[in-house]
Amino acid sequence: MFKREAERAAELINTALEALGYGRRALEMRPIPFPGVWGTSTTVCYQIANEQLAEELEAATVGLSKKEAKRLVQERVRERAQAIAEELATWLSARGDFARVEAVNGYLNIVYDTARFANEVLRAVLAAGPDYGRGAPRGERVMVEYSQPNTHKAFHVGHLRNVCLGNALSRILRFAGFDVLEANYIGDIGLHVIKCLWCYLRFHRGEEPPREQRGRWLGEIYAEADRRLSYRQDVVELLNELAQADPVFVQAIDRMLKELWREHKVGEDIAYLLGQIAHGREIKPDAFYDEQTIVKFWPIVGRQLEHELAEARAAAEQDREDKTIQRVRQLEEWYERWRRLAATLDWWPHVPQWEREVRETFQRWERKDPEFVQLWEETRAWSMEEFYRIYDELDVHFDVWFFESEVEEEGRQIVRELLERGIAEISDGLPVVKIDEKLGLEKETYRTLPILRSDGTTLYSTKDLALTKRKFEQYHVDRAIWVVDVRQTLYLQQIFKVMELWGFQQASKCYHLAYETVMLPSGAMSSRLGNVVLYEDVARQVLERALEIIEEKNPSLPPDTKAAVARQVGLGSLKYGMLSRDNNRVIVFDIEEALSFEGHAAPYIQYAHARACRILEKVDALPEGPYALEDLTREEIDLIEQIALFPDEVQRAADEYKPLVIANFVYELAKRFNEFYRVCPVLQAPEPQRSARLAMVAAVRQTLANGLALLGIAAPEVM
Incomplete structure (x- = not known):
């Protein structure tokens, strides 16, 4: 509302400028930077003074030094600007539209009543009620593509950040006046699907878990496939790391390999291992003559790590220096990796065969083998059922569903068209777009984008080009937004630029809302390491803890109400935890912190809303305005000021594609309301102050509810 009031002030200033013969101007209005004062200021008087004095000052400064000329110009311009400001102030004050109009050092300050x-x-x-803050129609259609989970993989807590950002941004854009389409692009085909189905057919054929666990089970099958196929790489990665970072291990390698010879009579591979480790050269998984060498060597590696760890722990008991403790922690991490790999040591000889089988499985998909396609459709449905359940729980609903499997052939046709039009070319057997060259850029910026494999199989880019074309042509979007993690920044810029070269004007309004990863206090997640935290596990823990807190805070609530409020608080804390940090920063998600009633968390904000509801339920009807608001306290001024900011903050969040703006706004409003509640009695205040404060409480309640709704967070009436 401050923006609207500043626009009203600007229009009146222009009326005055016209009446006084200065002519209308494009005015830049800025808030008056004084606490507790509502108003706006403009430098238009300086602009006019500079215009009027330009020729006069040019002549007057001839022969003066730079310093003297500058001082003369500043003095003359300030004097003229002040005179103009006083003239305008007199004209505007006579009309009584504002509390006061002041001319201060050439600036025109307008203080609102x-x-x-x-x-x-x-x-x-x-x-306005629920529509307070809603913007006028913008006349633009925006598609926000977000979530994009892969079928046959687990929906983990990292996916939650994407969903929360995309859904909140969609709600904000729609509220700001845009016509919004929410889209999801499901990765239902690709190497991850092939790996999962290969592992299912190879090791789990005929198995089927309970219906409510099928999506999760598929994710576990994929994780197993990934561990099996990357087993050799994981083993040599650990050996290479030990060779580079553990001098004690390197010093012991000669003894360890002699032990290997004595126990197993391994031949040529001993020389290879000795040369690589002793000289810090990379060990390669396919460089061994005997498939059993690593199988036989691995227990010896484990005994060496056990020995080093025991010595390090003994040293740490005597010496508590950071370096010694760090050595223990590093050895514990290495030993844990060794132990995990030792548990499946029998996998090593089979990895090459498994890799061949995966390639054969991929060919079954390429030739659309009926039996394989049927299995894919059935298991895809398992994943989709889980996704639908999660979206329903999060109150997330999509207008458009895209599937990766549906745009493969479309993508191949687009590659042919790009080649025919000279946008793409064949380079080293691959169809590529040399983006920098096509844009005439000398400095490497967008590089070269391959758009199809040499064997004709599709890449991500093949399908993303088809998908983007469909967005523009079929859905007639004016701008498109992708909510995708920050690692895809260059890739998406390449897609946008290819669409621009192709002639799509909307490409200039494509935007990548990048975000960083989510970590837990225990560290980063990895499906290969088996420490991925699933969304449903985190959600269950949060909801259980939320119920415990609600029972502690308000034990007299009926059980059904407790459960409903705990759900609102729990899901709200999950969402706010993903939205209250800048999207370019890594989130370390802590359940206790997310559920805090005191800090920067959803329950703190939701409780402010419930507090406002509790006050208002004690009055029969809200008094009607106008209210007596002449002698406001500082807390009242701060509170009304924050409420007034909401419409402008909605537009800013939409223009900047930044849900964090609203997350910060609702927190600040809750904070100011709590300060108001602490200092200003409401129900016990005398009239007419009581009526005015009740209106403030009602306005806070409504604005908090509207702001939380934009984040997809419920506003409980009791807590």
């Missing part, structure tokens, strides 16, 4: 403006804010909120 506090009572009038405060009444206008409260009236606007209470009249």
